[in-house]
Amino acid sequence: MSTTGHDTRAKGAGPPDRHPEWERLNDLADGRLSGHDAREVGLHLSSCSECRVQLDALRSLAEGAAMLPRAIDPPDGLWDEISASIAAPHSRRRSRPTALWLAAAALALMVLSSGLTALYMQRAGNPAGTLATGGARVPQPAVVGILPASFIETERTYLTSVAEVEMIFAAQRAALTPETVAIVDRALGAIDTAILEARTALLADPANRALADLLETSYRQKLDLLRRTAALHQSS
Amino acid sequence: MTSPRPTTPDGVDESALAQRARDGDVQAFEALYRLTAGRVFALCLRMARDRERARELAHDVFVRAWEKLPTFRGEAAFSTWLHRLTVNLVLERQRSERRRAAHEVSNTDRDAELGTRPEEGAMLHLVRHDEGERLDLEAAIRTLPPNARTVFVLHEVEGFRHEEIAESMGIAQGTVRAHLHRARRLLMEYLT
Numbered sequence: 001m002s003t004t005g006h007d008t009r010a011k012g013a014g015p016p017d018r019h020p021e022w023e024r025l026n027d028l029a030d031g032r033l034s035g036h037d038a039r040e041v042g043l044h045l046s047s048c049s050e051c052r053v054q055l056d057a058l059r060s061l062a063e064g065a066a067m068l069p070r071a072i073d074p075p076d077g078l079w080d081e082i083s084a085s086i087a088a089p090h091s092r093r094r095s096r097p098t099a100l101w102l103a104a105a106a107l108a109l110m111v112l113s114s115g116l117t118a119l120y121m122q123r124a125g126n127p128a129g130t131l132a133t134g135g136a137r138v139p140q141p142a143v144v145g146i147l148p149a150s151f152i153e154t155e156r157t158y159l160t161s162v163a164e165v166e167m168i169f170a171a172q173r174a175a176l177t178p179e180t181v182a183i184v185d186r187a188l189g190a191i192d193t194a195i196l197e198a199r200t201a202l203l204a205d206p207a208n209r210a211l212a213d214l215l216e217t218s219y220r221q222k223l224d225l226l227r228r229t230a231a232l233h234q235s236s
Numbered sequence: 237m238t239s240p241r242p243t244t245p246d247g248v249d250e251s252a253l254a255q256r257a258r259d260g261d262v263q264a265f266e267a268l269y270r271l272t273a274g275r276v277f278a279l280c281l282r283m284a285r286d287r288e289r290a291r292e293l294a295h296d297v298f299v300r301a302w303e304k305l306p307t308f309r310g311e312a313a314f315s316t317w318l319h320r321l322t323v324n325l326v327l328e329r330q331r332s333e334r335r336r337a338a339h340e341v342s343n344t345d346r347d348a349e350l351g352t353r354p355e356e357g358a359m360l361h362l363v364r365h366d367e368g369e370r371l372d373l374e375a376a377i378r379t380l381p382p383n384a385r386t387v388f389v390l391h392e393v394e395g396f397r398h399e400e401i402a403e404s405m406g407i408a409q410g411t412v413r414a415h416l417h418r419a420r421r422l423l424m425e426y427l428t
Contacts, residue, residue, distance in 0.1 A: 026417045057424055062372050065392035071274025072281055075291050079269055082298045083262065 003095040019051055020044060029058040048174050147199075148206040151215070158219035172230065191225065194218045238240065246322045254314040258305045263303075269298060269405035272315050273280055276322050282389045283326045285378045322392065330382060376426040387412055 020041045027033045028041050045051050083106075147155065173181055198215040205211060246269060256264035276288040276297050281290035301318055308317055377385060386405065391412075398416075402409045 022411070022421065023417055026413075052308060058420060061420060061423060061427075062392055065388070066395075068373065070278060072278040074273045074277035074294055075287070077293055078277075078291060078294060079266060081295055082269065082302075083266065085299045086262070086302045179348075195379065230301065 016029075018044070019048065025051065025054055026058065029055055029062070046085060048215065051211060141201065146206065147202060148212060150204070151212050154216060155219070158216070162219070162226065163222055165223060168230050169226050176229075187225055191218055191222045193221065239303070250314050251310055254305070254310065257302075258308055265302060268314060268318075272318055273298075275315070276318065276371075279389070279394065280326060280373075281397065282377060282393060283386055291427055296329075299324050300325060311420050318375060319394075323394075323396075323404055327386070330386065331406075334382070337386055352424050372427060373423070379426060380419050380422055384415045384422065387415040388419035388423070 024033065024037065028038060033041060045055065060176055097119065169184075176184075195215065195218045198211060200217055202211040202215055242413045248267070250268070250271065253264045253268050253271075257268055273294065277290060277294045280293040281287060284290045284293055292336070301321055304321065308314065341356070350426050377388065380388060383405075386399055391398070391406075396404075398409050402412045405412070
């Protein structure tokens with residue numbers, strides 16, 4: 001089937017023995033040709049098998065397109081990405097945390113915090129001589145040093161924010177269920193352990209940017225958990 | 237007498253889920269995602285042509301839907317509202333990409349616009365021979381130039397009227413017709 005023939009033919013419907021231009025054939029297929037024009041093209045079609053083939057092909061194409069599946073399975077993991085985005089601090093509209101979510105977040109934080117620090121300390125030769133898992137053992141700061149100057153202000157900002165939200169959390173504890181409080185306390189304990197470990201390691205190796213990032217991440221997790229817990233109370 | 241609440245074929249009360257999601261319930265929003273993600277992804281894939289790009293667009297559609305849910309009044313079904321939001325977001329992204337590309341016009345870009353990159357043609361022809369008629373058409377749609385593809389998908393697959401497409405794309409109805417006719421010509425040539 002060739003559609004190119006219609007390019008070179010006369011504009012308009014023309015006399016019945018001339019092929020209608022491509023646009024008019026499309027308009028006919030779409031039911032957009034009005035009375036006189038439709039009759040004229042129809043008259044041509046009655047004696048032109050080439051144009052009838054073109055018209056049938058146009059209609060088949062439309063039918064084929066209309067029959068394409070309306071839904072195609074999205075890639076695996078798409079919802080996980082979406083839920084992470086709508087829960088992110090920069091999201092324009094925050095999700096309302098649920099107790100179920102909080103439990104999952106607490107578990108994830110415990111695993112992540114301990115895992116990251118353990119991984120680093122294994123690689124760094126365990127400078128503080130301690131390795132905590134899930135808050136089972138609290139490391140003792142064995143190294144005295146000075147935090148990098150660039151981190152001192154960052155830490156001060158986090159500590160101020162954390163202190164503010166901790167006050168809110170303390171005032172709300174009584175309104176939360178004992179199960180929720182237990183979950184939050186466990187998660188906070190794990191994060192505090194991670195903070196202590198990362199801070200100790202950073203004091204021993206102040207030039208290590210990865211340790212500074214790890215410590216900042218732990219502070220951010222603590223702040224985020226406290227804020228979400230406060231939001232949980234407000235929405236309940 | 238009140239009209240029955242709209243439900244999906246599976247009996248899920250979509251409007252109740254939308255109401256809960258509007259109030260901040262993520263689990264309800266996830267349920268809405270499970271109901272509508274296939275439709276959103278299909279539209280994104282056909283309009284974007286590339287699967288990874290479609291994934292990004294579908295992600296952005298649902299994030300935007302979440303952000304806009306407080307403005308959802310429930311006058312139309314949630315799926316209808318979401319469908320319109322999908323079209324608008326994809327068109328918006330296409331416009332900004334086109335503006336960016338306008339600064340970087342090259343032979344490669346022109347080839348892409350015309351769907352004449354040889355390696356792409358070879359790949360699509362393989363699809364044609366190996367798979368069925370439906371995939372033929374899907375593959376053919378992907379070869380269309382962006383505007384022709386957008387108009388064809390919105391009109392022939394999604395059922396939008398010319399005037400709706402013209403308004404969404406910010407172009408004249410005559411231009412919509414021209415893109416549609418061009419798309420059909422190219423598809424028929426490809427499928428021959």
